[in-house]
Amino acid sequence: MTFDPASLRYNDAGLIPAIAQDNTSGEVLMMAWMNRDAVERTLRTREVTYWSRSRSELWIKGKTSGNVQELVEFRLDCDRDCLLVAVRQTGPACHTGRRSCFYTTVENGAEVVEDGA
Amino acid sequence: MTFDPASLRYNDAGLIPAIAQDNTSGEVLMMAWMNRDAVERTLRTREVTYWSRSRSELWIKGKTSGNVQELVEFRLDCDRDCLLVAVRQTGPACHTGRRSCFYTTVENGAEVVEDGA
Numbered sequence: 001m002t003f004d005p006a007s008l009r010y011n012d013a014g015l016i017p018a019i020a021q022d023n024t025s026g027e028v029l030m031m032a033w034m035n036r037d038a039v040e041r042t043l044r045t046r047e048v049t050y051w052s053r054s055r056s057e058l059w060i061k062g063k064t065s066g067n068v069q070e071l072v073e074f075r076l077d078c079d080r081d082c083l084l085v086a087v088r089q090t091g092p093a094c095h096t097g098r099r100s101c102f103y104t105t106v107e108n109g110a111e112v113v114e115d116g117a
Numbered sequence: 118m119t120f121d122p123a124s125l126r127y128n129d130a131g132l133i134p135a136i137a138q139d140n141t142s143g144e145v146l147m148m149a150w151m152n153r154d155a156v157e158r159t160l161r162t163r164e165v166t167y168w169s170r171s172r173s174e175l176w177i178k179g180k181t182s183g184n185v186q187e188l189v190e191f192r193l194d195c196d197r198d199c200l201l202v203a204v205r206q207t208g209p210a211c212h213t214g215r216r217s218c219f220y221t222t223v224e225n226g227a228e229v230v231e232d233g234a
Contacts, residue, residue, distance in 0.1 A: 003223045017134055019145060026143030028136060031199040043223060076228075077218040078211055082148040084219045094195055101194040102201045106120045106160060111193075 005039040009081040015051055018083040020093065023072040029093035030101040032059075034083065046071040048087055067091035122156040126198040132168055135200040137210065140189040146210035147218040149176070151200065163188040165204055184208035 010016050015033040022029055032050040034042065038058055041049045048069035052059035062068030073086035094101040096116055103114040127133050132150040139146055149167040151159065155175055158166045165186035169176035179185030190203035211218040213233055220231040 001228045003226055003228045017148060019136055019148065021145060028138060028145065028201050031134060031136065031194065043226075074223040075219040076221050076223070077148065078213055078215075078220070079218070082218075084145050096195055098195075101196070101199075102192040103195070104193050106191045106193070109120055109160075111118045111120045 003043075005036045005043075007080065008036075008039065008076065008083075009079065010036065011081075013053075015053070016081060016083055018048075018050065018085055020048065020069060020085050020087050020089075022099075023086040023088055027100055028102060029069075029087070029089060029099065032061075039083070042071055042085070043074060048085055062090060065091070067093065069093070120160075122153045122160075124197065125153075125156065125193065125200075126196065127153065128198075130170075132170070133198060133200055135165075135167065135202055137165065137186060137202050137204050137206075140203040140205050144217055145219060146186075146204070146206055146216065149178075156200070159188055159202070160191060165202055179207060182208070184210065186210070 008016050014035050017031055018034045019031050020029045033053060035051040038049045038051050048061050048071050050059045068090050069087035071085055072088055075084040092099050098116055105112045125133050131152050134148055135151045136148050137146045152168040155166045155168050165178050165188050167176045185207045186204035188202055189205055192201040209216050215233055222229045
């Protein structure tokens with residue numbers, strides 16, 4: 001079946017959550033949002049592209065920082081309302097310089113923060 | 118620092134996305150939503166609990182199907198607006214009987230669906 005980006009279920013703001021996972025380690029790197037144009041551009045260019053909710057513009061991941069995500073695999077879930085992209089991540093995915101955005105763990109009721117890069 | 122479920126950034130509906138990842142394989146199993154009560158209950162009981170948007174009630178994953186998710190690790194991201202839970206998954210995570218909800222891949226413009234269980 002041909003894939004049509006319009007067939008995904010976007011929220012009221014026209015966005016769908018996209019989880020980025022490291023293609024080799026399986027580490028979950030980040031979650032961000034795509035709109036229809038970002039989905040189409042990600043598949044066409046293989047440069048993972050999100051929608052920046054703060055800047056209200058397409059966000060080609062790593063375009064300014066160099067920390068690009070090359071698309072390796074593009075998946076959607078059973079409800080068609082969430083995406084999972086396997087990526088070849090250059091440098092850190094997180095703006096804090098850490099590999100992943102999920103560097104804070106809750107253990108025994110306390111937050112434990114992993115060291116930065 | 119003590120973790121306060123109220124310190125997370127929920128959306129206008131009071132929800133935060135939660136990604137469930139298999140603790141051993143690293144496979145991303147599903148994404149669902151939690152509200153503050155679900156976060157609190159997940160941490161207290163170690164039974165991963167979501168908020169069902171269709172039923173508008175707490176959804177103790179696997180309570181009726183038996184396909185429970187035992188919490189192994191609870192993480193939050195740099196923006197405090199997304200959760201990542203490492204789980205010990207009993208049975209399939211997906212309602213279709215598949216291990217993961219992300220069984221559809223987009224390859225060369227076409228949808229490729231993995232076999233069901």
